Amino acid sequence: MKTKLNFHKTMGADIVLKVLAEEGVDTIFGYPGANTLPLNDRMAESPIRHYLMRHEQAAAHAADGYARATGKTGVCLSTSGPGATNLVTGIATAYMDSTPLVAITAQVNSDLWGKDAFQETDIIGITMPITKHSFMVRDPNQLESSLRKAFHLARSGRPGPVLIDIPRDILGPVDNGNPRDMPENAPLITDDASSLARIAEALNRSERPIILIGGGIKLGDACARATRFVLEKRIPFTSTMMGIGSITSANGLNLGFIGTHGNETANSVIHQSDFILALGVRFTERSTSVISEFAPLAQVAQIDIDPTSVGKNIPVDFQWIGDIKDALEALSALVSPRDRPAWDQRIEEERTNRASRNGDDGCGEAGALIRKIQAAMPRDTIVVPDVGLNQIWTVRTWQCHTPRSLITTGGMGTMGFSVPAAIGARVGAPEREVVVICGDGGFYMNIQELATISSYRLPIKIVILNNGHLGMIRQMQDLFFDSRFTTSALGGAVDLVAVARGFGIPAERISAQDHAEEAITRMREAEGPYLIEALIDQDNYVYPIIPPGKSNVEMISGKDGRA
Amino acid sequence: MAVQEHIISLLVNNQPGVLSRIAGVFSSKGYNIRSLCVAETTNPEISRITLTSRADRDFTDKIKKQLDRLVDIISVTDLTDIPSVKRELMILGLRVREENRQEILRAIDLFGCRIVAMDADYLILEVTANTDKTVAILKFFEPFGVEEMNRTGAIAVFRQSPS
Numbered sequence: 234m235k236t237k238l239n240f241h242k243t244m245g246a247d248i249v250l251k252v253l254a255e256e257g258v259d260t261i262f263g264y265p266g267a268n269t270l271p272l273n274d275r276m277a278e279s280p281i282r283h284y285l286m287r288h289e290q291a292a293a294h295a296a297d298g299y300a301r302a303t304g305k306t307g308v309c310l311s312t313s314g315p316g317a318t319n320l321v322t323g324i325a326t327a328y329m330d331s332t333p334l335v336a337i338t339a340q341v342n343s344d345l346w347g348k349d350a351f352q353e354t355d356i357i358g359i360t361m362p363i364t365k366h367s368f369m370v371r372d373p374n375q376l377e378s379s380l381r382k383a384f385h386l387a388r389s390g391r392p393g394p395v396l397i398d399i400p401r402d403i404l405g406p407v408d409n410g411n412p413r414d415m416p417e418n419a420p421l422i423t424d425d426a427s428s429l430a431r432i433a434e435a436l437n438r439s440e441r442p443i444i445l446i447g448g449g450i451k452l453g454d455a456c457a458r459a460t461r462f463v464l465e466k467r468i469p470f471t472s473t474m475m476g477i478g479s480i481t482s483a484n485g486l487n488l489g490f491i492g493t494h495g496n497e498t499a500n501s502v503i504h505q506s507d508f509i510l511a512l513g514v515r516f517t518e519r520s521t522s523v524i525s526e527f528a529p530l531a532q533v534a535q536i537d538i539d540p541t542s543v544g545k546n547i548p549v550d551f552q553w554i555g556d557i558k559d560a561l562e563a564l565s566a567l568v569s570p571r572d573r574p575a576w577d578q579r580i581e582e583e584r585t586n587r588a589s590r591n592g593d594d595g596c597g598e599a600g601a602l603i604r605k606i607q608a609a610m611p612r613d614t615i616v617v618p619d620v621g622l623n624q625i626w627t628v629r630t631w632q633c634h635t636p637r638s639l640i641t642t643g644g645m646g647t648m649g650f651s652v653p654a655a656i657g658a659r660v661g662a663p664e665r666e667v668v669v670i671c672g673d674g675g676f677y678m679n680i681q682e683l684a685t686i687s688s689y690r691l692p693i694k695i696v697i698l699n700n701g702h703l704g705m706i707r708q709m710q711d712l713f714f715d716s717r718f719t720t721s722a723l724g725g726a727v728d729l730v731a732v733a734r735g736f737g738i739p740a741e742r743i744s745a746q747d748h749a750e751e752a753i754t755r756m757r758e759a760e761g762p763y764l765i766e767a768l769i770d771q772d773n774y775v776y777p778i779i780p781p782g783k784s785n786v787e788m789i790s791g792k793d794g795r796a
Numbered sequence: 797m798a799v800q801e802h803i804i805s806l807l808v809n810n811q812p813g814v815l816s817r818i819a820g821v822f823s824s825k826g827y828n829i830r831s832l833c834v835a836e837t838t839n840p841e842i843s844r845i846t847l848t849s850r851a852d853r854d855f856t857d858k859i860k861k862q863l864d865r866l867v868d869i870i871s872v873t874d875l876t877d878i879p880s881v882k883r884e885l886m887i888l889g890l891r892v893r894e895e896n897r898q899e900i901l902r903a904i905d906l907f908g909c910r911i912v913a914m915d916a917d918y919l920i921l922e923v924t925a926n927t928d929k930t931v932a933i934l935k936f937f938e939p940f941g942v943e944e945m946n947r948t949g950a951i952a953v954f955r956q957s958p959s
Contacts, residue, residue, distance in 0.1 A: 357813060358816070361813075361816065361817060362820055362824055365867075366867040369812075369813070386867065539865075540861045540864065540865075541858075541861040541862050541865055544857075545858070
């Protein structure tokens with residue numbers, strides 16, 4: 234049915250498209266339904282490009298990947314009911330990693346609302362705990378202001394997803410002669426500079442300082458400033474998984490990342506430190522392990538834009554709330570570079586000690602394969618790991634040389650994230666190569682997106698590390714459940730190369746050791762998308778690992794439990 | 797840490813869904829709301845919510861930060877340690893027998909309660925007091941036979957002008 238134009242009225246859909254364009258949106262990821270149709274219909278005359286995904290979850294992940302690759306706000310669109318509920322995992326993933334995202338859901342007609350109409354669901358209620366805010370547009374006069382407010386909220390302060398639910402009739406011809414303004418945005422809280430002076434003073438005094446970099450550095454667009462700060466002040470740094478790649482020049486100050494699957498040197502050094510300068514970090518248990526035993530000797534100074542993140546998980550001695558760039562600028566003037574020979578020597582010993590015991594980074598042949606892939610690809614390649622062993626292998630081996638080169642689901646750990654997020658990343662950064670490193674388990678979870686890649690001819694390179702198992706589950710069963718392998722074998726019945734070819738994507742199968750270089754070269758040189766299925770041994774785990782309930786310095790490096 | 801009753805006063809936009817978001821903050825952080833009062837202020841676009849919750853000391857800091865993050869919340873104040881006037885309303889349905897009628901009437905007078913309705917063997921009592929006194933009054937009347945009881949939970953205003 235074609236929407237009839239009523240010339241006395243404005244189309245709500247046109248208001249939506251106008252605001253999107255004015256907010257700088259040129260791309261949205263979506264999936265249509267009966268209730269989005271008035272909007273889809275008007276897209277024909279709009280400069281905004283709509284990528285038709287094959288599942289709404291993938292639309293949310295793609296918008297998330299787009300935002301992480303570009304720093305802009307990602308936008309996804311779905312219909313009501315199942316379309317909206319399919320977004321939920323993607324919205325939660327963005328929420329946990331503070332990605333600026335606007336999710337637009339169409340709702341049933343206003344006069345049907347509350348009647349359990351076809352494809353009606355209370356998506357506002359469902360997404361309340363996983364959004365920064367949400368709007369149900371009840372009045373056409375509020376459409377424009379709600380949309381603008383949604384974009385403002387998504388990217389201000391600590392960014393995050395905002396959902397806007399628009400009934401179908403409000404996308405159609407509406408009378409909006411009396412547009413309503415939203416209440417003023419509350420100003421962001423910023424602490425005064427005196428607490429930064431106290432932080433700098435304590436840092437200057439400290440004998441064993443360390444900087445801990447979190448996801449907030451990238452989100453706050455402060456990578457360059459943080460890099461300069463670290464190099465100028467010559468303070469060793471470590472990061473959370475979300476902070477990897479924020480400080481891009483490889484230099485002797487980088488200790489790796491901390492946490493359950495982190496680098497031994499980083500975990501050991503932060504444990505011995507007497508002062509932690511935490512920048513954009515929220516101290517989740519994945520980073521700290523047992524909180525009471527985390528960095529027991531250290532004073533902690535936490536700097537963050539989000540007051541709720543400060544002191545939430547660990548007690549802090551100093552805090553400053555505000556923009557990370559402002560904090561770094563002020564601290565630059567206040568922190569003096571200092572020689573700390575004893576600390577430098579301790580760190581050097583840790584490094585040598587660990588390196589000799591863990592030359593392969595604990596990732597085995599899978600890690601070696603990932604290094605070969607990186608060696609073949611351009612320096613600014615974006616790598617998108619999935620979740621499981623593949624994610625840890627990737628973050629432990631891939632060297633990030635440029636900002637926004639690692640896109641990973643750190644907080645939510647969403648299997649199936651990588652392929653759709655890579656679509657968003659490639660659409661947002663068409664000048665960069667995008668490589669997916671995925672396990673077989675996660676690959677199955679959004680396998681339908683091969684069709685999206687194929688139909689838009691997106692030159693995304695996909696490497697599936699296929700061990701026929703849910704590898705991380707298998708490793709935990711092996712180590713902590715007496716090697717009882719239940720429910721974790723996926724088997725080898727599926728010919729993934731044939732699957733990829735069926736989707737129109739050239740593909741080949743290799744073993745991790747043999748002929749990998751040639752296959753990687755073919756993948757790199759392929760004009761369009763390319764898929765490599767690499768067979769990995771089922772016992773290729775990741776070490777070291779921190780057993781549940783243990784502290785960051787109780788990592789084990791093998792099945793025998795040795796440290 | 798010492799657990800105590802906190803009384804929180806919120807000014808919020810008078811919009812659908814706001815109460816649900818607030819309740820969500822309490823439940824997701826594992827706090828129980830013990831009482832809750834919501835009414836429009838003199839400005840019909842703004843409502844005041846007064847609620848109480850039992851928690852330890854760092855509750856105020858944690859919950860205030862979480863509530864401050866909600867878009868529709870205008871202000872959050874913990875009135876627990878701030879000079880303020882706190883009142884709640886309780887309505888009691890009380891069984892009355894010939895032998896205790898005089899004692900009950902004397903107590904009503906003494907406590908400063910009001911009788912809203914009364915017949916030969918039953919009366920309905922209105923009590924306005926702070927929470928401690930309300931609890932004390934309820935305790936006193938319970939042995940006589942409280943058949944029905946309903947409380948509003950506390951509301952409060954600052955003792956000094958908030959400006």
